[in-house]
Amino acid sequence: MTTTAPPQQGSIAVAHAAHRTAKKKARVARRLVLPALIFSIVLTQIPFLVAIVFSTLEWNQLRPDKIHFNWFANYAVVFTGPDFFSSLISTVTITGSSVVLSLVFGLMFALLLDRKFTGQALARTLVITPFLVMPAAAALIWKWSMLDANVGMVNWGLNLVGLPSISWNTDLPVLTVIMMLTWQYTPFFMLILLAGLQSQSKEILEAASVDGAGPIRVFESMTLPHLRQYIEIATLLGSIMMLQVFDPIAIMTKGSGGTKTLSYLLYERAFIGLDVGQAAAFGVVTVVITIVTTSIILRSLFSVFIDGGKR
Amino acid sequence: MRSLRSAALTIFTWALVLMFFFPILWMVFTAFKSELDASSIPPKFIVDLTLSQFEDAFNRGMGFYLMNSLIASVGSTIIVLMLAIPAAYGLSVRPITKVKDVLFFFISTRFMPIAAIILPIFLILKTIGGLDNIIALVLLYTAINLPIAIWMMRSFFSEVPLEIIEAAQIDGANLRIELTRVVLPIVLPGIAAVALISFIFAWNEYFIATLITTVDARTAPPFLVSFVDGRGQFLAVLSAASTLAVLPVIIAGWAAQKQLVRGLAMGAVK
Numbered sequence: 127m128t129t130t131a132p133p134q135q136g137s138i139a140v141a142h143a144a145h146r147t148a149k150k151k152a153r154v155a156r157r158l159v160l161p162a163l164i165f166s167i168v169l170t171q172i173p174f175l176v177a178i179v180f181s182t183l184e185w186n187q188l189r190p191d192k193i194h195f196n197w198f199a200n201y202a203v204v205f206t207g208p209d210f211f212s213s214l215i216s217t218v219t220i221t222g223s224s225v226v227l228s229l230v231f232g233l234m235f236a237l238l239l240d241r242k243f244t245g246q247a248l249a250r251t252l253v254i255t256p257f258l259v260m261p262a263a264a265a266l267i268w269k270w271s272m273l274d275a276n277v278g279m280v281n282w283g284l285n286l287v288g289l290p291s292i293s294w295n296t297d298l299p300v301l302t303v304i305m306m307l308t309w310q311y312t313p314f315f316m317l318i319l320l321a322g323l324q325s326q327s328k329e330i331l332e333a334a335s336v337d338g339a340g341p342i343r344v345f346e347s348m349t350l351p352h353l354r355q356y357i358e359i360a361t362l363l364g365s366i367m368m369l370q371v372f373d374p375i376a377i378m379t380k381g382s383g384g385t386k387t388l389s390y391l392l393y394e395r396a397f398i399g400l401d402v403g404q405a406a407a408f409g410v411v412t413v414v415i416t417i418v419t420t421s422i423i424l425r426s427l428f429s430v431f432i433d434g435g436k437r
Numbered sequence: 438m439r440s441l442r443s444a445a446l447t448i449f450t451w452a453l454v455l456m457f458f459f460p461i462l463w464m465v466f467t468a469f470k471s472e473l474d475a476s477s478i479p480p481k482f483i484v485d486l487t488l489s490q491f492e493d494a495f496n497r498g499m500g501f502y503l504m505n506s507l508i509a510s511v512g513s514t515i516i517v518l519m520l521a522i523p524a525a526y527g528l529s530v531r532p533i534t535k536v537k538d539v540l541f542f543f544i545s546t547r548f549m550p551i552a553a554i555i556l557p558i559f560l561i562l563k564t565i566g567g568l569d570n571i572i573a574l575v576l577l578y579t580a581i582n583l584p585i586a587i588w589m590m591r592s593f594f595s596e597v598p599l600e601i602i603e604a605a606q607i608d609g610a611n612l613r614i615e616l617t618r619v620v621l622p623i624v625l626p627g628i629a630a631v632a633l634i635s636f637i638f639a640w641n642e643y644f645i646a647t648l649i650t651t652v653d654a655r656t657a658p659p660f661l662v663s664f665v666d667g668r669g670q671f672l673a674v675l676s677a678a679s680t681l682a683v684l685p686v687i688i689a690g691w692a693a694q695k696q697l698v699r700g701l702a703m704g705a706v707k
């Protein structure tokens with residue numbers, strides 16, 4: 127803008143003016159951001175600070191007369207108790223498997239739906255739908271209509287091809303949660319990967335196949351490298367969303383059989399155990415774990431997509 | 438040979454798509470059955486269709502809970518837009534020094550497990566008598582959706598050519614005119630996408646709703662869960678209620694598919 131002014135007399139004045147406009151712009155920008163910032167601080171940061179205070183208290187709602195400050199005793203219970211590490215394992219197992227499976231199915235659907243074929247638009251619409259369905263409704267339908275041992279459609283399908291029925295909900299709770307999550311998140315992965323596929327130049331792909339590269343070779347050496355950043359981002363965002371998952375666990379398994387993830391454990395402590403201090407300590411630890419993980423993830427994301435971006 | 442392979446691939450694709458879509462199809466179909474037909478084994482594909490399950494769902498108060506869901510979702514979406522549009526604009530078109538830190542702050546609030554902050558919020562609401570209150574729900578949904586909205590909106594604003602904005606500024610447009618007459622018309626599809634996604638997340642939310650509402654402010658998701666009881670046959674009425682609860686979002690999502698896809702893909706990738 128004003129930096130193109132000739133470097134003669136008056137350039138200092140020009141620089142001052144430019145500095146003033148920049149400052150004014152920054153001031154306006156701050157004013158635009160402030161309301162959202164204040165709102166976020168009041169509704170998320172302050173409750174978190176309150177949770178930190180709670181975490182240092184001996185406070186069970188069943189004994190409200192006995193509230194007192196007890197330093198880090200709640201944290202000691204978190205780390206020495208058996209629940210924390212087993213639920214960390216449950217969280218990693220469920221999130222990890224669901225992310226990997228959603229990625230595989232999402233990639234498969236993206237590749238299949240990127241092709242031109244009869245009813246392509248309708249097929250895409252249908253595949254997106256599970257992502258729109260209310261998780262509570264989806265969990266109920268999966269548990270009862272699909273996976274119920276007696277009236278579930280999955281067992282009916284198994285019987286049809288000569289396989290025995292399985293008591294999914296009682297024998298394989300971890301698998302039922304993973305199935306449900308994979309079903310809900312496959313469309314999310316598909317959408318991002320499809321956007322990636324569509325940003326790839328078709329001419330280069332055709333040129334490669336004219337040059338004699340088979341479809342597998344083209345996929346391996348051209349499509350997959352191009353999709354890399356899309357796969358990374360879908361995986362990171364998918365993991366972050368699934369790490370917090372609560373609905374299918376509360377509705378399908380109630381934390382039984384290795385499905386007690388960190389967020390469900392927290393809920394149990396707070397709203398069933400009624401132990402405020404314990405629950406708050408669990409919460410703080412969970413937040414620290416999540417913030418550290420996502421910070422690492424996001425810093426690397428930002429370095430690619432914001433520092434590398436134009437503004 | 439080539440066309441044969443292509444046809445086979447198309448059939449394979451459609452088979453997978455229909456399998457994937459089947460749970461939703463089956464839910465809608467079950468909603469029109471009688472309870473007896475709904476839980477019969479082997480499943481019945483040819484049955485007398487009935488609307489009585491929908492009637493039953495409404496008799497149990499479905500309309501009231503859907504209305505609460507609507508108020509909470511629309512209310513929070515409006516506030517989200519009111520806060521996110523200026524914020525995202527400030528963070529993209531008029532860059533401030535610590536853009537990265539501010540953005541990082543916003544996005545990190547989204548990744549804070551809600552389970553961890555809901556306990557203090559619950560106790561505060563209990564103290565001030567704000568439990569089972571739709572306004573509390575609206576504010577919490579706004580807090581949840583705000584970071585994502587700002588993040589997505591910013592990527593849409595970043596697409597607006599800087600020259601257009603500068604031209605408007607040189608023509609003497611003040612901030613209000615610059616935003617409403619110049620920038621907003623360009624990013625309108627983006628705003629639609631953000632509004633839609635914010636609406637969907639609020640409409641579908643279960644965890645907070647189940648904890649802080651009981652009767653007056655109860656929304657559809659926790660109500661659905663209450664359909665399952667020990668008394669046995671509930672599959673058809675559950676399917677009917679679920680169909681009613683998921684239909685608005687599915688229809689909105691299908692109708693605005695382009696915006697939805699754009700919003701999700703942009704928010705994630707850009």
